[in-house]
Amino acid sequence: MADVVLKNVSKIYKGGVIGCKNINLSVSDREFCVIVGPSGCGKSTTLRLIAGLEEITEGELYIGGDLVNEIPPKDRDIAMVFQDYALYPHMTVEENMSFGLRLRKYPKDEIKRRVIEAARILEIEHLLSRRPKQLSGGQRQRVALGRAIVRKPKVFLFDEPLSNLDAKLRVQMRIEIKKLHSKLRTTMIYVTHDQVEAMTLGDKIVVMKDGLIQQIDDPLSIYEKPKTQFVAGFIGSPPMNFIRVKVEDKDDYILIKEIGDGFKIVIDRNTFSYLIPYSGKEITLGIRPEDIVDRIFSKIDTKENVVEAEVVAEEPMGSENIIHAKTKSSNLVIRTDGTNRVKMGDRLELLFKLDKLHFFDVDDGKRIE
C-alpha cells in the first residue's frame, strides 16, 4: 500500500521531443487514478516513468514516500498490465503468473498458494496449464491481471489494458477491474484514451493533452466543471457543443448573441457577473447535448430564449435519440428521449438549460467563471 507523488516530472526525449512536462500529481493510497487523453498526449509516458521503464529527465517521483527516480522497475514494488498483455508466450498460465515470484525466490508452496488464490479471484483456475496462444483475448487479459495480483505490489499500473478487447468484453472487464480494486484495496493508476473507462473507473481523473495536465478532479467535477474547452470536449459522449458567441452587457441583463446574426439568449446579470468583463468580446459557449431541450417535446410554453434549428440527421438508439441540428452558423447535437423522433428538415425550437451553460475564453480555452 502506498501513495504515488510526482513533483514537476518531465520527460524530454533525444532531439527535444516532449513526452510529458511539469507533471504534478499525487495519488493517495488505495486511490484509483485514471489518466486519460488522446493519443500522443503523454499519458503512457507518464505511466512508464512511474513504472521505471523510462528515465525521468527532470523532477521527482515518490512511491510510498521514497524517492525512486534511480530505482530500477523491479525494486519499485509495482506491477504493470500492458495493452498487448505481454505474456511470456512459451510459458503456461501458471508459469506466467509465478515468474516474478520465482525470480524473487519465494518458497514453492507460497507461490502455489498465491497463484491459485489469484486464479480463483479471476476465475481462470481451469486455464492454469494452458499457454497464452490457447487463450482468448479476455482470458489473456485475466492472466496479465493475475500476474500483477500474485506479486501483491504496492501500486498497480494499467496501460490501456482493455483497448485490444472487443466492445462487449471491454465493458465486462471494466467492471471486473472495478471489483478487483474494491477487493484488493491497492493504489491503481490506469491509463486510457476512452473517456467512458475514465469516468466509470476513476476516483480521480487526470486529463492530459500535449504532454501537459489539463485538469485533475473527480469524475463528476470534471464533467460538470471542466477547466478548459479541451476537457469539456474530451469528456462526455456525444461531446459538448461549442458555439462562438458575443457577450453584450445590457446593464440589467446580459445578452449572448450567436456570431453571424443567429440566436440570442438573455441571462441574469448577477448570476453571470463573471461575463461582464467580456462585454463586447467573443467567447465560446459550451452546452452538453443533454442540456438542450426541445420546447415542443418538453411542452414548455415560453417564447423567451428560443434557439431555432433545423434537423440535419438523427441517430435513434432506442433508449435515446441523438439529433444533429443546424442553427444559423453552428451545428448542435441534442440528446433526447428515444421516443422523440424527428425528420430531416424539421424546424426545432430549442431551449438551453441556463444553469448548465459553460463559457470558455477564445484565446487560451480556459473556463470563464
Place this chain on the structure above:
Amino acid sequence: MKIKNRVLRENINSYLFLLPFLVIFLIFLAYPVIYSFILSLHRVTPYTDLYNVFSDMKFVGLKNYLKLLNDSKFWWSLIVTFYYAILTIPGMIILGLLLAIFLNNKLPGVSFFRSAYFLPNVLDILVVSLIWTLIYSPHFGVFVRFLEWIGIKGFSEKGILGNPRTALPGIAFAMILKGSGFGMILFLSAIQNIPHSVYEAADIDGANAWQKLIYVTIPLVKPIILFLVIMGTISSLNAFTEIYAMTQGGPYEVYFLGEIQGATKVSGFYLFENWAQMRYGYAAAISYVLLIITLIISLINARIMRRKF
C-alpha cells in the same frame, strides 16, 4: 461430365506449371539418387572396360554394404564427422546468437556490421578455406605468428593444420566464423519478433539481463536453435570442400582399430577418396548410408519442430 472435364483441365494446367521444375528435378536429383543406389549394388572389376565403366560393372548385391560394416576407415570417418559436428554446431549457434543480441541494440553502424558478419556466408567454401590455409600455414601464417608472439611456439614447423590435434578444430573454427552469420540473421529476426513489452514485463517481474536471456530470449528462439542443429548436422555429413582444400583428410598420424587414419577424414571426404580410386560401387554405398543417417536426423527434426508452443 462438364465438371469432370474442367477438373481435368485444371489438373493438366497445374502439371504444366510444375513441368520446368519437374524436368530439372528428374534429371538432376531423382535420376542420380536412383542410379547411385543401383551403383551401390555393383563393383568395378579388373576386367571392366575403362571407357565404359558405368555399364560394365559386376553385380554384387549387398556386398558393398557388408564390407562397410568391417571397414575401420569408414567407422573412423563417422567418428570424425561426429566430432566435426560437435565442434562446429554449438560454436555456430552461440556465436550467431551473441552477434544477433549485439546487433539488436540500436547502436551506430549496426547495419554495417550486420552485412559484414553475413558476408562470409556468401563466399564459396573453397575461397574461405584457401584464405584460412594461408592464415594457419607454418612459418609465415598470421595465426601461427600470433601464437609465437604470445609465446606458443609448437605450431611454427607444421602450422595448425599439420598437427593432428588442432587440424580439425582449426577447420571448424574457420567454418564457424564463415557460417555463423546465417544463424545471426535468423536469430536477429526471431528476436526482433519478440514484443518489446515482454521484456518490459520481465523487467517489472524482476529479471536482470542474464535472466531475460535465459528465461525469455532463448526459449523464444528455440525453433531457430533446433533448425540450426539439424542444418549443422546435415552440413557436417556433407562436409567435403573445406577438408579437400585445407588438409586432404590428413595429417595421417592417428591410430584407430590398428590402422593409420587421417585426422580430418570426414565421411564426405572418405566417400570422395573411394570415388577417386574408381571404387564407384563402394562410394555409392557410403553415400547411401550417409543419406539414411541424414533422413533419420531430418525425421527427428520434423518430429521436434511439430511440437508447437
